[in-house]
Amino acid sequence: MQTRNRQFVSVLIGAFIYAVSMVSLVKPVHIAPGGATGVALMLNYLFGLPVGAMSFFVNVPLLAAAWKTLGPRFVLKTTATVLLCSFFMDKVAAVYFPVYAGPRFLGALLGGAISGIGITFLFKAECTTGGADILAFIIHKYFPQLSMGRIFFYLNALVLVSSIFVFREIWAGFYGVVCLTATSKILDFLLIRLNQSR
Numbered sequence: 001m002q003t004r005n006r007q008f009v010s011v012l013i014g015a016f017i018y019a020v021s022m023v024s025l026v027k028p029v030h031i032a033p034g035g036a037t038g039v040a041l042m043l044n045y046l047f048g049l050p051v052g053a054m055s056f057f058v059n060v061p062l063l064a065a066a067w068k069t070l071g072p073r074f075v076l077k078t079t080a081t082v083l084l085c086s087f088f089m090d091k092v093a094a095v096y097f098p099v100y101a102g103p104r105f106l107g108a109l110l111g112g113a114i115s116g117i118g119i120t121f122l123f124k125a126e127c128t129t130g131g132a133d134i135l136a137f138i139i140h141k142y143f144p145q146l147s148m149g150r151i152f153f154y155l156n157a158l159v160l161v162s163s164i165f166v167f168r169e170i171w172a173g174f175y176g177v178v179c180l181t182a183t184s185k186i187l188d189f190l191l192i193r194l195n196q197s198r
Contacts, residue, residue: 014121034156036131112182
């Protein structure tokens with residue numbers, strides 16, 4: 001019971017941090033650093049649709065596909081996490097947190113680093129933000145010869161390349177890479193530290 005409570009708190013903290021980083025830092029600098037949230041950020045830019053709601057709707061078909069492939073437990077946990085992230089994005093971060101207005105490079109760097117902290121909390125609770133994670137797990141299940149790292153790279157690269165056309169500038173792709181790199185570096189660093197402390 002205590003472990004479950006810790007996981008729940010970890011998911012709450014992780015979803016909150018991730019949501020704030022995406023809406024307050026990443027969204028204002030017009031980048032889409034991969035995944036379902038990246039697609040949601042592009043939809044927000046094009047049509048003004050809420051980032052959180054779009055992130056959830058982008059995940060729905062992926063979650064449906066994952067039910068049979070990855071099992072109901074994975075899908076239910078991921079659905080709960082995605083709903084929390086969506087709620088924090090649209091009802092908390094977008095309403096109560098200031099929008100970043102500084103240099104674009106710094107926004108991408110900070111957004112990536114802070115989202116990496118949030119994702120660490122989620123991974124610690126064995127949860128995921130959905131999107132590319134779900135698709136990567138499904139693809140890997142059917143094509144085990146492809147490494148997870150390679151699948152993640154191609155899926156995120158697809159979103160990054162798309163962002164260049166959506167935001168109509170090559171810099172969107174460059175700063176998207178900065179953000180994604182910061183996320184992965186922080187994630188690796190924190191997960192290694194957590195594993196060492198056990």
